[in-house]
Amino acid sequence: MKTTTDLGSVTSEKVEVTAAVVSRRERSARFAQRNGALLVLLGLGLVMSLTFDSFGTASNLSQIAQQASFYSLLALGMTFVIFTGGIDLSVGSVFALGGVLGAWGASHNPLLGLVLPLAVCGLFGLVQGTIVARTAVPAFIVTLAGLLFARGLLLVLTDEGAITFKVPEGSWFLTLAQGSFLGLGYTVWLAVLLFAAGMLVQYRTSYGSTLLAIGGQPLAADLMGLPVARSKMIAYTASGMLAGLAGALTASYTASGVTTLGVGLELTAISAVVLGGTALMGGSGSVLGSLVGMLLLQVIANLINRLGLTDSNWQAVVNGAVLIVVATAQIYLSRVQARPRKAIG
Template sequence: MTATRTETEEAVARTEKELPDAEPVGSSRSERLSALVQQHGALAVLVIVSAVASLSFGSFATGDNVSNMATSSAFLAVVALGMTFVIITGGIDLSVGSLFALGGVLAAWGSQYGTLVALLLPMAFCGLIGVVNGLLIARSRLAPFIVTLAAMLGARGLMLSLTDEGADTYLVAKGSFLAELGQGTTLGLGNPVWITLALFVAGAVALRRSRFGQHVYAVGGNEDAAALMGAPVARTKVIVYTLSGVLAGLAGALNAAWLASGVTILGNGMELEAISAVVIGGTLLTGGLGYVSGSLVGVLLLKVIQNVINQIGSLDSSYQQVVSGAFLAVVVIAQTWLGRRRQLL
């Protein structure tokens, strides 16, 4: 046994001597270029589309239009922020659209008891659903698709029961602090925009500069290897699904404050929009790689495309879904190609 180990060590040493000047894979120019395209490709497309739209439509780059786009993007962006953490771990959360609608209804109902209740109630309730999702996925090892699909249906059903099948609509009192939080502006931008930016800064710091962020990447990269390194795999999964639920509830509360009511028909398909934005922003669906800033760019790109279609006027709104789907397909194909290219370099 000792002789075999010695021979192995000598073979490794000979290999290292034979390749003293070998260039590390990470320093390859082609690999760096591929990584750059994957991380900032969506930003380049956003700049190009915005520039073309500004030259083609006089009303596109106006202050009112930009402010409206930013505010309408804020709610989806908050949901996409939570989805980013989930997808980086290799999971998926299909419940966020229903949690968004439920959060809006709970916020509007709770507004009669004050702004604090209106904000904390949807965050706590939707966060609790996220905890259940995380526990079932992490501890019971159930498929995220099935667990969050069940949560999506359950949350939507609960929201409908609270509103008598949508017949009752809870209103946010005009002049209240909650209404001002959703409808007020600061420095020309809606308050939800500033809240969203603050959340993204906090999310970027948590993902890039904290031990928790390292665990998120490790779990998504290789769950078994992460466990061997001592990363709390189950706890990390529970946290990211809880975070996704809390942010979906908060987004719903901010939307209710903006609309001054808990609208029950909202949130349909939002989970797909959030996933699209995250993937377009450079996060791999297979996990292990992703960027908070990329998700924000992905949301803005989707909203700009929708706004351009509205500016054209002659196109039906259904084209928004067609274009968004085409963008998503192109991005996934590009990510797969870039991933294989980086493996070969």
């Protein structure tokens, strides 16, 4: 009887040890998934500061933040779309379209240069969101068609790129992206405010939890009576508006509507979102993580330039590599967290 009790005690201790080990593994996996991009960003920033004297200067860091501020708006919209388990492949073309519309509008009236891209690109996102939400057509197909449509419309408006709309000198539209406050461009402060608002939406509103529920358990969300279709439509509309806004701000920065911008930019936005810890299949993620992911991509781009790899194609190579590595790592970390605990007898 004593032997049986001892064996039972030993077995119980083994189970407790196993549970503790598994629990630590789950916590480590969850921490790596949520904060991996931030740790890499801090580590890479430290290494580059020690390697390159000019990396840590205020002007260089301000330039990185300025560049990230434009693209981060696309990542913000993409985050909410991916929360639902969807994807928006059109943001690069919509970004370029917003830039052309912004420059054309600003050549007539500065306010029109801001309102027109928001209205047209927001409507574009609404149409895509409605198709995705109300039909069985996958978001991949809908937004791929949207990519082609937006790029085609852009070429029609500019006579196949032969026409470049210019923003008049002295227009206050130019100050939107060329002005600064406390050493940082207005676009940086705007990106901070929009991401703060995005965090409030995610953590403090029912809409944020609804998006995550749709991405995590779409059938259950529908059975619970959540506004699935409406939530998706809002997410895609916001993605279109933010892409249009980013394009308009770029037009303000360059003082023109450049038709060649935005090619492959959807990959950059998706990479930043996934790198920031948002699951590509939806259901979990972080708005703040997407901002960290975009900053990391811009720091990597800065490193590429310092290494003398000035060809822009290298950035696409890096983005593609980062996306596949991080997506694979996320799947592994998710499996670690979901792995059932097995007792050792």
